[in-house]
Amino acid sequence: MPRVSYTAPTSIDDAVKALAASAGVAKALSGGTDLLVQLKSGRVRPEVIVDTKRIPGLIGIREEGDKFVIGAATPGIMISADERLTRAYPGIVEGVDLIGSTQIQGRCSIAGNLCNASPAADSVPPVIAARATAVVVGPNGRREVPVENIVTGPGQTSLQKGEFVVEFRIPKPLPRQSDAYLRFIPRTEMDIAVVGCAVNVVLDAGGTCTEARVVLGAVAPTQVIVEEAAQALIGHKLDDDTLKRLDSAARAACRPISDKRGTIEYRIKVAGVLARRAAAIAFDRAASRA
Amino acid sequence: MSKHHVSSVINGEPVEFLCEPQQTLLDCLRDELHLTGSKEGCGSGDCGACTVIVDGNIVCSCLMLGVEAEGRTVLTVEGVAEGEKLHPVQQKFLEHAALQCGFCTPGFIVAAKALLDENKNPTEEETRYWLAGNLCRCTGYDKIVRAVLDAAAVMRGENPPSPAT
Ligand SMILES: Cc1cc2nc3c(=O)[nH]c(=O)nc-3n(C[C@H](O)[C@H](O)[C@H](O)COP(=O)(O)OP(=O)(O)OC[C@H]3O[C@@H](n4cnc5c(N)ncnc54)[C@H](O)[C@@H]3O)c2cc1C
Numbered sequence: 290m291p292r293v294s295y296t297a298p299t300s301i302d303d304a305v306k307a308l309a310a311s312a313g314v315a316k317a318l319s320g321g322t323d324l325l326v327q328l329k330s331g332r333v334r335p336e337v338i339v340d341t342k343r344i345p346g347l348i349g350i351r352e353e354g355d356k357f358v359i360g361a362a363t364p365g366i367m368i369s370a371d372e373r374l375t376r377a378y379p380g381i382v383e384g385v386d387l388i389g390s391t392q393i394q395g396r397c398s399i400a401g402n403l404c405n406a407s408p409a410a411d412s413v414p415p416v417i418a419a420r421a422t423a424v425v426v427g428p429n430g431r432r433e434v435p436v437e438n439i440v441t442g443p444g445q446t447s448l449q450k451g452e453f454v455v456e457f458r459i460p461k462p463l464p465r466q467s468d469a470y471l472r473f474i475p476r477t478e479m480d481i482a483v484v485g486c487a488v489n490v491v492l493d494a495g496g497t498c499t500e501a502r503v504v505l506g507a508v509a510p511t512q513v514i515v516e517e518a519a520q521a522l523i524g525h526k527l528d529d530d531t532l533k534r535l536d537s538a539a540r541a542a543c544r545p546i547s548d549k550r551g552t553i554e555y556r557i558k559v560a561g562v563l564a565r566r567a568a569a570i571a572f573d574r575a576a577s578r579a
Numbered sequence: 580m581s582k583h584h585v586s587s588v589i590n591g592e593p594v595e596f597l598c599e600p601q602q603t604l605l606d607c608l609r610d611e612l613h614l615t616g617s618k619e620g621c622g623s624g625d626c627g628a629c630t631v632i633v634d635g636n637i638v639c640s641c642l643m644l645g646v647e648a649e650g651r652t653v654l655t656v657e658g659v660a661e662g663e664k665l666h667p668v669q670q671k672f673l674e675h676a677a678l679q680c681g682f683c684t685p686g687f688i689v690a691a692k693a694l695l696d697e698n699k700n701p702t703e704e705e706t707r708y709w710l711a712g713n714l715c716r717c718t719g720y721d722k723i724v725r726a727v728l729d730a731a732a733v734m735r736g737e738n739p740p741s742p743a744t
């Protein structure tokens with residue numbers, strides 16, 4: 290690998306200084322499961338790597354009032370093992386858990402999955418569907434932004450020089466709220482999403498949907514919040530007509546590419562199918578959380 | 580760029596080594612510490628031949644920097660046996676002939692040991708999913724999975740019959 294310098298600051302301020310001070314490219318490091326691959330291939334050539342994992346709070350899950358707070362570098366294995374999160378947002382845990390193998394789970398984080406900015410990132414749709422925010426710190430201080438505002442295109446984020454994500458804040462679910470994430474791959478493990486779909490819904494006591502978010506992955510340059518798909522659900526139970534409208538709204542939102550994993554037509558079709566299936570699971574879960 | 584001084588506990592022993600920041604943990608284990616049991620199959624996280632246990636979790640040592648091991652506890656395949664006494668997973672790999680060229684074996688042994696450390700009675704499906712990040716070009720996996728399930732039985736105090744050879 291090309292030469293690089295490495296620092297592992299133990300405070301947010303020192304990390305911002307290290308990221309901002311570098312004349313060349315500075316890269317935050319969480320689990321390294323994307324960054325090290327890219328370093329080796331020469332796709333990124335940072336001057337400095339700033340390991341965030343020794344900063345207090347960057348690894349761990351806590352509750353703060355009506356929010357769950359997930360440290361940016363928390364590895365997948367810790368997220369899946371957290372019973373509070375598994376109960377509250379099984380869809381987020383599903384998305385995280387789909388990232389790579391057991392070995393990758395020991396390291397991969399939501400911040401890395403998000404900031405690597407792959408359209409196919411598995412944890413990102415359910416995190417956006419849960420209306421999570423990212424806390425970003427940098428030379429100009431701290432800002433809290435909706436997660437969907439971070440990725441701007443493949444490999445591109447809205448983070449400015451010196452900025453990094455310290456944590457994700459996720460509102461605790463309402464009584465009849467739940468979610469689901471499904472991804473389609475041509476095999477059963479270890480592949481990249483052809484399509485991913487997260488659905489997060491709130492139901493009333495009678496089972497009618499009162500709030501919804503539907504987020505697609507791998508069908509456009511960034512994750513897509515499909516407003517029309519949410520509108521197809523809100524005010525309805527999951528009857529055939531609602532499912533049909535959800536399916537067409539999801540398909541209409543796709544702007545995919547063709548590659549070896551699937552053609553444009555195939556991805557569009559699968560997006561509709563996954564939206565229906567994920568909605569069915571999310572509705573069931575929400576109803577049983579009553 | 581200056582070398583980093585790293586102190587870790589590796590296979591139960593406190594170890595110090597010097598490394599360049601861009602060296603992976605796998606490079607450090609093999610080239611600095613001469614622990615050549617961990618293999619580099621792909622260098623990109625896909626094959627699992629470099630699997631080690633860091634603070635209780637399996638990771639690909641090819642996707643971790645050596646400097647990140649500062650203060651961490653690492654177990655490599657060299658630390659799986661207790662002296663001359665093979666771990667049940669190792670013993671069962673031999674009995675089942677769960678290897679041919681053997682390049683993938685250290686990674687499978689470490690990953691399987693970690694599985695059995697946290698799950699005394701894994702199903703075949705759980706075992707196959709757990710090991711999905713370990714690739715084997717030779718065996719077709721079946722003997723590996725049988726070996727791991729048999730090792731689990733041994734560790735539970737059962738006495739599975741040795742496979743017919
Ligand atoms: C074998 C293998 C299989 C994989 N399978 C999948 C899969 O199925 N689904 C999937 O979605 N991904 C998959 N991945 C990709 C990768 O594992 C995930 O994207 C993972 O979540 C990245 O997290 P990380 O912590 O390892 O990120 P890192 O590699 O540490 O970082 C990734 C990027 O994010 C930046 N970054 C990291 N932390 C921060 C921060 N706090 N603030 C700002 N920027 C930051 C880094 O600078 C870098 O650009 C796979 C990778 C491998 C090697």
Ligand code: FES
Binds near residue numbers: 618
């Ligand atoms: S060498 Fe590390 S996963 Fe293949």
Ligand code: FES
Binds near residue numbers: 677681682684718
């Ligand atoms: S025995 Fe040859 S790769 Fe597994």
